[in-house]
Amino acid sequence: MNNAKLLVQALEQEGVDVIFGYPGGAIMPFYDALVGSRLRHILVRHEQAAVLGADGYARATGRVGVCVATSGPGATNLVTGIANAFLDSVPLVAITGQVASPLMGTDAFQEVDTFGITMPVVKHSFLVKRAAVLPWMVREAFRLARSGRPGPVLIDLPKDVQNAAACGGYEPAPIEQPPAPEPQAVARAAELLRASRRPVVYAGGGIGMGCAVDEFRAFVAATRIPVVSTLKGLGALPGDHELYLGMLGMHGFRAANRAIQECDVLVCVGARFDDRATGKLSEFAPRARVIHMDVDAAEVGKLRRPDVAVVGGLRPALRTLSIPLEIDSWRRTCRAFTAEHAWNYDAPGAGVYAPRFLKRLSEAADGETIITCDVGQHQMWVAQHCRFRRPEHHLSSGGLGTMGYGVPAAIGAQLGRPQARVISVTGDGSIMMNLQELATLVRYDLPIKIVLLDNRALGMVRQWQELFFEHRYSEVDLSDNPDFVRVAEAFGIPAFRLEDRREETQAIERLTRDRGPVLAHVLIDPQANVWPLVPPGHSNEVMMEGAHR
Amino acid sequence: MTFAIQLQLKRAEGALVRVLGLVGRRGYEVIRVEARPSGDERVMDVVMTVQSDRPADVLVRHMAKLFDVVEIQEMREMSK
Ligand SMILES: Cc1ncc(C[n+]2csc(CCOP(=O)(O)OP(=O)(O)O)c2C)c(N)n1
Ligand SMILES: [Mg+2]
Secondary structure (H helix, E strand, O other), X not given: OEHHHHHHHHHHHOOOOEEEEOOOHHHHHHHHHHOOOOOEEEEOOOHHHHHHHHHHHHHHHOOOEEEEEOOOXXXXXXXXXXXXXXXXXXXXXXXXXXXOHHHOOOOOOOOOOHHHHHHXXXXXXXXXXXXHHHHHHHHXXXXXXXXOOOOEEEEEEEHHHHHOEOOXXXXXXXXXXXXXXXXXXXXXHHHHHHHOOOEEEEEOOHHHHOOOHHHHHHHHHHHOOOEXXXXXXXXXXXXXXXXXXXXXXXXXXXXXXXXXXXXXEEEEEOOOOOHHHHEOHHHOOOOOEEEEEEOOHHHOOOOOXXXXXXXXXXXXXXXXXXXXXXOHHXXXXXXXXXXXXXXXXXXXXXXXXXXXXHHHHHHHOOOOOEXXXXXXXXHHHHHHHOXXXXXXXXXXXXXXXXXXXXXXXXXXXXXXXXXXXXXXXXXXXXXXHOHHHHHHHHHOOOOOEEEEEEOOEOHHHHHHHHHHOOOOOOOOEOOOOOOHHHHHHHHXXXXXXXXXXXXXXXXXXXXXXXXXXXXXXXXXXXXXXXXXXXXXXXXXXXXXXXXXX | OEEEEEEEEEOXXXXXXXXXXXXXXXXXXXXXXXXXXXXXXXXXXXXXXEEOOOOHHHHHHHHHOXXXXXXXXXXXXXXX
């Protein structure tokens, strides 16, 4: 048996069922070993879609996503997706072929330093120089990818090592629980909470990634503290929960940003004080003492010094902190914020108003629907107006903001959750970044629904040029877009166009009932902007508003 | 401020580059670095002097997460 075969068997033993990849010279022994294997390989049409597909699979299932590419251009095409997984803490193992070890360092055909290029964006990486270490490295790669704060791990595998005889067998990596936080820290957090009058929970992606949703909900039920969420934290609390104030930050809801600015204790649970969430950091939650709960010690004090750091597994900490608090009047204040700033979905005109359309779509979809999105205005509208019952129902490229994420992530999610309805909300700019994957969707018969919100522009950039560059529009016009209905049909995907709001109901009906794939080409107002908006560099107290509210 | 960090590092592929890369990327500057074999051939001893207005403890926690870092032994503040 050679190492390529051993690697395939190792993946099988890790419980991997689907891998995403694209073959080429330096990874051919691995592809040869795949023949006859239990692994289901998804042949994408661009390596970026392999890694983003693995990312979507991992986020939707909570398991490690696996992608494979050849050396050189195959590997460099993975880089964006590896960075995407790194910034959003997604468990991923990326396997790349490398030129044979005697050729390494000679500028051989399709040789690049994959190990070096990816170093800043991996949790860890291995270059397999000797056959004997392969089983250990694969095991460590899986262990590292999912333990603690998850992340991508790269295995760069020279061709001669793949061909060499395997040494030893494979033992799957253990599933590790993060260490429980120090009891003294938790006790201090409890003390702070008991003394608080106006606490707010700032809920992040760590809750979902740390499998702590149940404990988090029990904690909120016991303490009854109002909750704001980051982009990745959406769904940690159901979107219609009475204590939920909405997303915070640059495009957050006023109620959420106001509550943060006025709180006296901020309980950060699995979030990282990202600039899109905090606005001007020095003016974020200015009156608050901070409890920072995170599995990653390096997040503590990175941007804001906490008063109490609770480092370790979120689950035990949340369990201990599930204590009743006397904060009735503050809760009433927060509820008043929510009522005062309720969204007005009545937009004038006959066209489709994207926030209302997305809200209606999300209400009509069943509770297990997964929505993936791309990057831009449509992404923010999804975060603001769709309701999520679980974090793994909302797949969005948060940290890296990768246009082109939506369709590949939907493919990964649908393969990981074959029973779930998967809707991909994309933009006319973003969909073109991985348009070729419509062929993958058809090849594997995936019933994904694509909602293409077409504003004939790179809308988010256009919005910034309008507001912060005095209407000087520079390279944001997409009015020469192709006919997306015909594009979809050329790939073999049924498609229809929606322009008139009177046809919304019928469109939503199709998107939530059709069995097969479908693309809805939705024409929206090219002038529509995302509101509210905290201008870059300002405090979250400065929320700009525009028309259509 | 300037501070010193002493660590034990696995002699693994790219280990030293990974540590030095992390320091720079996180907004710290390496002023001096010394790496030498330790008694154990699998491990090397590294001492580095680092400068930044960012806090030392944050960098140490970032480093401690690296798979190849066996131990971070001490951190001395040398000047403000
Ligand atoms: C790969 C990549 N390139 C550039 C950007 C910068 N960017 C952010 S949003 C955006 C416009 C997206 O346009 P579209 O997909 O049509 O979405 P819209 O904002 O119009 O809803 C751009 C160019 C990005 N996030 N990702
Ligand atoms: Mg657009």
